[in-house]
Amino acid sequence: MKLKIVFSVLLIAVIAVACGDKKEKTNPVQEIAIPESKPVKAYGYLLDDYVVERDTVQSGDSFGKILFDSHVDYGTIQEISDSIKDIFDTRKIHPGKPYVLLKSKDTTAAAQVFIYEKNKEDYIVIDFQDELIAEEKSHPVTIIEREISGVINSNLSSTFDELDTNVLVAYKMADIYAWTIDFFKLQKGDRFKVVYEERYVNDTVAAGIGRIKASLFEHKGRPVYAYHFEHDSLPGGSDYFDEKGDNLRRAFLKGPLKFNRISSRYNLKRRIKYYGYKIRPHRGTDFAGAIGTPILATADGTVTKSERRGGNGNYVKIRHNGTYETQYLHMQKRIARVGDFVRQGDVIGTIGMTGNTGGPHVCYRFWKNGREVDPFKEDLPASEPLEDYLRPIYDNIMQPLERQLDAIPFASESKEIEEISEIVENQDL
Incomplete structure (x- = not known):
């Protein structure tokens, strides 16, 4: 009996030593360092310093309403609007545009910075924390x-x-x-x-x-x-x-719309059923388009008339030089004003149905030396080519681009190359 007790004690001691050895060999628990989160910065501000509210301008919203709802008093709002009008007209915020308010973290939660996204690239920052600062900035x-x-x-x-x-x-x-x-x-x-x-x-x-x-x-x-x-x-x-240094631009566009579709041509012998087939000369060219379609100035010039009158409806007239003038009739809306200098391709109005018209279009009239003529029968001048001193500069830019273009296969050529490669691979197999 004593022998059994001694053996049991020795067994327990051996197990205890073994467990002790195993415990000693166990790797110590390593502490995992959790990196601190980096402060979030946007629009030039540390956002962690503010309560950040992101929203979109809703119908009926105004600059004043947005700030007043964020605990800014009317006096401050008026002061802001008056002080920054040369940089940003606060009356011209549009529904659908996103904005950000940076608010204080105290109990007032009052707005301190207003950020208005004009488009995907440009935004306005109005900071009225200490002193009023308004800036127009751009995202990278x-x-x-x-x-x-x-x-x-x-x-x-x-x-x-x-x-x-x-x-x-x-x-x-x-x-x-x-x-x-x-x-x-x-x-x-x-x-x-x-x-x-x-x-x-x-x-x-x-x-x-x-x-x-x-x-x-x-x-x-x-x-x-x-x-x-x-x-x-x-x-x-x-x-x-082009590759010769000739300007692709001509003195006049072929028509006043981005995509021109002629619905009625210049015709001095036109007869209309409604008027008993009597000759009713048409001294313009009609370009059809949906109401609201932008109308473009066909050449550089100065606006001499922008008014609504009789059968012409809303119209704009542009003097391009001492020889040529153009006129654009039946507009829904006139954008160009008398005295404006417009560049070729500028939007001067939109298609409408004002005046005598049976459908939405712009009647484009072309004047040469004070007479209305058919622009499609005139030998209109081209723009000037590059001057000789610019050719070396242009060639240094053009020639690498020419090689790049020539290296691009057309879609049909790419398909042929793929088919040939597939045939060659199958033959190798």
Whole structure:
């Protein structure tokens, strides 16, 4: 019996020692350091210092209402509005636009900073914490270069849909080639290549299409190149030129709409059933479009008339030089005012049905030396080519872009290359 007790004691001692050894060998618990969260900074402010309220301007909201609801008194609101009107008109905040309020962390929770997003890139900061400061700022923008090519099957916009590319690129192309290609008369098989820029705010938020750097549009088998060129000596600072340095811009656009569709031509022998088929001369060219469609100035000039009168309805008249004037009738809304200097392509009004008209359109009248003429029968001047001293500068920009364009395969060529590669791979197998 004593032997059993001694053996049991020894066994317990051995187990205890073994457990002790095992415990000694166990790795000590390591403390995991949790990194401190970095302070969040936006719009130039540490957001942790404020109560942050993000919202969108609603219908019926005003600058005053938004601030008053955030515990800012009317006197301060009026002082802010009066003091910053040269930088920002507080009456012109629009429903749907986002804004941010930075509020104090005390019991009042009063607004101290108002940030209004004008668009995806630009915003207004109104800081009234200590002293009133109003500034217009911009988010960091990243520009990414893209290349695409396409072949027309029906029209330009549907081709861009098939390419899953922003249709704004198509609109910009239409602007560039407005003087050389009629985009209402594209043919199946016409094709194009484009090098353009996409803009992103903070590397993630798409902010639209930037400039088209270079493009090639092949219409009816005739290639037309276009290269963007910037220089202080150019009107407006930049323009598009072909490989020879000739300006793609003409003195006058072919029509006053972005996409022109003629519904009635200039005709001095026109007869209308409503008037008993008597001759009723039509001294303008009608371009059809939906009500509200922007009407563009077809050339640079000064607005000499902007009024509503009789059968013309709302209209604008522009003097371009000592020879040419243009007139735009039946507007819904006049934007250009007498004395304004407008650039070619500027919006001067919108399509309407004012005056004598049976449907929405703009009647475009073209005057030469005081007489109304048919612009499509006039030999209108082209813009001036690049001056000789600019050619070396232009060539240094154009030639690399030309090589880049030529290296982009058309969509049909890409498919052929893929098919050939597949055949070669199958033969190797």
